[in-house]
Amino acid sequence: MPGLAQRAFAEWLGTAFLLAAVVGSGIMAQKLAGGNVALALLCNTIATGAILVVLILAFAPISGAHFNPVVTLAFTLRGEARWADAAIYVLAQIAGAIAGAWIAHMMFELPALQVSLTERTGTGQWLAEAVATFGLLTTILGVRYRTPTAVPYAVGLYVTSAYWFTSSTSFANPAVTIARSLSDTFAGIAPRSMPSFIIAQSIGAVLAILLARWLWGSAPEMRAVPQAASREPA
Template sequence: MNQAPPSRPQPLARRLFAELLGTGLLVTVVVGSGIAAAELSPDDVGLQLLENSTATVLGLAVLILVLGPVSGAHFNPVVTVADWFLSRRDPEGFSAGHVAPYVAAQVVGAAAGALLANAMFDVGTSFSDHERASGGHLLGEVVATAGLVLLIFALVRSDRVALVAPAVGAYIGAAYWFTSSTSFANPAVTVGRMLSDTFAGIAPSSVPAFVVAQAVGGVIGVGLALALYPSPAITPHTHQGETRA
């Protein structure tokens, strides 16, 4: 979700740190605002969701703006894999060898972000008991993830990357409300959220099904992006191994 090609190659270690930091802070925003919402509006679940989604919209857009020029601001294994797949024939596209390190950094960051949110609100860390893996929730994750991937790569492949930060924030905010799952749309974030038994948590038993649904949504999103934008716009290349998304 890079806003602009960096002026010089970014070392892989710096990019991984940006992915770890960004994914961690994203989960901190999601879990922390969920805890705050439950405390501030204990008797109104709709208001809790509004508070949680508003914080996530704003936090995600800011994180993309801050960290996009460093790592591409994926913060999401599905986006990382999609970026590699869509640029795999481009010698200057996202390197296959960087997929696993990116995903590892995202998952570690997500777990750390949940722990940080728990610590800030002094709620303790434990696995969530919030079961979410119903058929409707899984369909919601397919829809949410497909839409997210389509949005990102529609903008990238039509040379509108400057719109990614506000557009992704807006989409996730909307998807909180129009999907039954409240739009996790991110395997790393899903793993992180199982470490907080709060409003934003998810039971470990629901995580595998959510991740599978997100992967399916990612495949659908890539297919839609290729169908609608079969050829990327001609833009200046980024450096070898750096994402354009």
């Protein structure tokens, strides 16, 4: 089994690539869409869903490919990860997310250090984040129960769908939310909107964990299976 340093680095690198895709595709889409926001969002969606499949396939054998603090929390509460390791994972995910946003800025010759001015607030968007995160974790835990090899594709498809059926465009990831508050681009979220999103995501995660325990139990036989995971976005 890979050591903690290798696993933490895989979480850092995978989350960095995820944010580079989320932010970078948002910048590119906004440049090319000619003001058509729906088209820009579609381009952003496709890039995010596709990169998630690739990243989970690549890094699940090493770290479980969580890329998301609430996914790490879910596996830890289910007894499938140690709290000490989880803390390192979360730090790596947040650091990787911020690095990925900075790299996306630099690829498009924008200032690396930014603060978003895009307000995302209101009960509708908070509910959307709870729903998006609940659905993401339910997808991961449910698909993993019977067909763990399908998790990468299920996550990519779920995120692609959730971009469009949630009013918040499905961030569903505290690390992603933090990093996007540091990007004044198509994918950004104002820092003062960030805490409410993270609270809503946490509520959705807890509800999904409780549901999974009721429907699928602790699934101890799955502990040796790579614990694929999460996201993202817009």
